[in-house]
Amino acid sequence: GAVVSQHPSWVICKSGTSVKIECRSLDFQATTMFWYRQFPKQSLMLMATSNEGSKATYEQGVEKDKFLINHASLTLSTLTVTSAHPEDSSFYICSASAGNNSPLHFGNGTRLTVT
């Protein structure tokens, strides 16, 4: 079945550095991918919608200059957390589907810890 691969699964970085997270759809083309943030024991918060070949659409309250999203191909979207701070520590999850009314497939998430 369809698989979404997310890398890395965990990363520890120092405050002030940037971290890139990749999300790949392995056996289907995804014109749209989604990035979420999940706090402990809470639900998923949609951060942005990643559109292939165009700018990402960010949800209200999400800083687009801090969370850079690039969707360079139909199978790859990247999220870069720039100038990371300890409050950015969280579990980041991506998802993708082949289109509206198609099943949604999630990556396994990335645990980011900023020290």
Added chain:
Amino acid sequence: GDSVTQMEGPVTLSEEAFLTINCTYTATGYPSLFWYVQYPGEGLQLLLKATKADDKGSNKGFEATYRKETTSFHLEKGSVQVSDSAVYFCALSPPNTNAGKSTFGDGTTLTVKP
């Protein structure tokens, strides 16, 4: 706007017990309804879904029926196993909308003890 309300957890059951996790929603029209499961340290996996009223989604012994009259989509399983221990999320997606923009409930943590 759309919203999903799930039964608060955590829920702790013994193996082979009956499981119900309540989910109610608020939305206009006829959204699609989903249950996702998240195992520790992983992303979400679609467990089951229903796209119209009275539809029953089922998978791995889990079932949920789309009840328009009560705006509910309760998750049930007749006999849980230790391997069912996970966090369960109810979600809705408006018609003709990518499921990635679903509204998710807060999740219910299920622990099944041997």
